[in-house]
Amino acid sequence: MRSFGVVLFLVFTQIIRGERGEGFYKSPEFLGSIKNITVAAGRDASLSCFIKNSKGYKVAWVRVSTQTILTMNHHVITRNHRIHVSQPEAAEWKLDIKDVRPRDAGFYMCQVNTEPMRSKLGYLEVVEPPGIVDGETSRDQIVSEGDSIILACKAKGHPVPQISWRREDGMPVIAGTGSGEYIGPVIQLTSVRRDDMGAYLCIAQNGVPPAVSRRIILQVKYPPKVDLSLTSVRGRAGEAMVLTCVASGFPEPVTSWVHSGKTIQSDGRYEIATELSSSHVTTRLIIDPLEMTDNFDRYTCVAKNSLGNTEDYVTIQVSAKVAYDSGIRRDNNDYASNQKPKLDIWEVKKDEFNKYTSVNSMDIHKQQNQQERQQEII
Structure with missing residues (x-):
């Protein structure tokens, strides 16, 4: 040449x-x-x-x-x-x-x-500008808890791009480092924990816009866990009660409620509401109304996935409904009134119809005053 x-x-x-x-x-x-x-x-x-x-x-x-x-x-x-x-x-x-x-x-x-x-x-x-090299960049990963995993990210461009990693939830990329960012093309996670599960962002930049990123989902398989937070709750007969259970695990656990050995269905006075999120399942059992027969009953929250099952229970205590009356309490045939009692003085007279009439105390007092004045004039 x-x-x-x-x-x-x-x-x-x-x-x-x-x-x-x-x-x-x-x-x-x-x-x-x-x-x-x-x-x-x-x-x-x-x-x-x-x-x-x-x-x-x-x-x-x-x-x-x-x-x-x-x-x-x-x-x-x-x-x-x-x-x-x-x-x-x-x-x-x-x-x-x-x-x-x-x-x-x-x-x-x-x-x-x-x-x-x-x-x-x-x-x-x-x-x-940087570009992610698909063939040399990790795809979404599923591992078991305790395994080790390597996440790799390769980018092309001129100048040579810098690779950084972040977690979408803001947690440290590598547990225990306290840093929300990791610089380098490769992340090595040893003895993976369930807390490591989430979305990892590989970001490539070299000063030439635009920067590019790749989202890699790491899923960690582990048996289910349930959290009822309370072991005993109180309620009144005739009122509604809501029991809440939070279940986590991967694969996503299937939840249910059990009472007296039978799985509860949404029917009658029972209603079950379930909410899904990226990390857990929240299930609520609504009992409406409570009955005295529910007193000291156990309601069990059950969670199952392919790696196992777990459960926890809550005991409910039911008290009788208390009636509250406002005003003055009287006999059964009386009624309560918030008005001040009115004092009347009765004078019995025999009139032409041989009937009894009532005279208001103010009228009697007025007549007595008039009689005293007449005596003074005389």
Whole structure:
């Protein structure tokens, strides 16, 4: 390849010499260096070469890595349709590369056929946002409690992406480290616990947006566990009672309630409500109404999965319903009143109808006052 490049440059030099002519033009001179550029893959790139007094000379752009002549003056030599050349100003020779690809990165040389040949180099850096490599990245995993597991994440891009790990629930990636983030392409979890179960996020970033991530679900198989929180509850006859049981386990446990050796169904005064979440099952038994016969009865919460079953019970205590009356308590034939009692004084008179009439105490007091006044006048 090196000998081919030497021959190529010699041929190029001889062609240029044969077409330039002698003694008619001033010697070309480069006006500064070629600026290195950085372009994201998929964008367009331009390299500019400034040469004074290039008229009458041949100016060429050459790909250094392959020693390929891309353009000569205003002509494109390569068959790459993404390559273009232009001369916006008398001293500027511009190489345009459309839809830049990672393989386009490297040195480009601007040459002019002086004796000896003069040239300048410019570097094109092509950056590429990170991308997850599927074949080298872990998929969702299911392991048994106590096993060991390796989670791997591979990303491509330029510059080389940095890999970091986080848990979706915010817990430490590796138990006991206290850190919510782990740097590196591989996580090794030894003696996996049920607390390690969850979603792990592999995040790849290299400063070129956008960053990418892959979500890997780790599921840990373990037998079910139930939590009733209370071993005894109290209620009143005629009222409703709700018993709550939280069951965890993987595979997801199936729950039920048992009373007097029989599985309870949602019927009559019983109703069962179940809620599912990513980590547990909550089941509630609603008893409405409570009866005195329920006193000191046991209600058992049962959870089962393919790895086993477990249960726990709660005892309920039922007291009689207490009646509350407001106001004054009286005999059975009386009634309660919140009003203050009114005192009446009764005077018995025999009238023309031989009946009894009531006289209000205020009227009697008024009559006595009138009689006293009459006696004073007399």
